[in-house]
Amino acid sequence: MAEELFALLTEAKTVYLQEVKIHGKQYRRYVEDFVNSHRYIDCDNAVCRNCHEMNIHIVKGLLTDCPNLIQPLFSAPSLSFEECIELKRKYDTSELASSDCNPAKFSFLSFDCSLSRKQLAGIVSCANTYHLFCSPVTIDDMESLFSCKIGFCLRVNSVRRVAILFDALLENSFIQPYWQSVLERGRFLQSKDGSHFISATSISTTLSLVRNKMTSTAYNIRKFVSQLKE
Known part of the structure; x- marks a missing residue:
């Protein structure tokens, strides 16, 4: 499970650098597209599918709720397995609820409206x-x-x-x-x-x-x- 999570975050980093940093894609849109394009795997084993579903849920939570933790890691030259495990630990503990991860700080929240x-x-x-x-x-x-x-x-x-x-x-x-x-x-x-x-x-x-x-x-x-x- 940890290895797949590392693989997903590594790919998320690559896509982030390409689409957000280089091409200027909206961060919120990047998160939605990445998660939706990685929901399913070519495997009929229930255990594998459940593990993948759990990992996608974790990735979505990290990208959505804690971009201030994700973005510095994704902008660094490399992403290690140990860094991913530490990120997962923070996601699983009360540290996620600290002011550093307060969603109100993030500007990508949007109603997607254009009211006159x-x-x-x-x-x-x-x-x-x-x-x-x-x-x-x-x-x-x-x-x-x-x-x-x-x-x-x-x-x-x-x-x-x-x-x-x-x-x-x-x-x-x-x-x-x-x-x-x-x-x-x-x-x-x-x-x-x-x-x-x-x-x-x-x-x-x-x-x-x-x-x-x-x-x-x-x-x-x-x-x-x-x-x-x-």
Whole structure:
């Protein structure tokens, strides 16, 4: 298992240098393409397939959550087996949760959206009309949120209404399906009392409840977002 992990990371290093460093490919896109192109192996043995699946999961986690550890290693002249084992150890321990690996520090988080100032103004109007956040928001706030500005966060007055807003933005193709993960990893939403950041699980659970019981406010928020295309 360790040997295959080393082989995958070595190949990931080669692809990184070629596609990201030389050709300027977006880091996030590089990670997605590398992982998706290495998901399967030509082997019917269940043990081998399970080990490969585990290794791909580890590689994806390292590339996604700790690029500050990965990129210096990948930019070095060589990558040793021992360095890979040490990287795996850090991935498996609490060291991963340290500030050095805080995903909020990484600029490649993105909703992949291109909202105009007019559309952002519409979102601001919707958010303030239905009191989505604890304080009134501005266009600058929305620009910071949708551009994934590092360290930026908003205190949420209603997780339910925020979930409806983002779900409606997805439904109208303004953002991409992984928006819940971006919100969690970037720590862009804080609870009403400021005690914690809103998780993707919390948003997903809330959204399921909302979809099963739509309120007039939910309909109005969705209508507000649909009109942004006009």
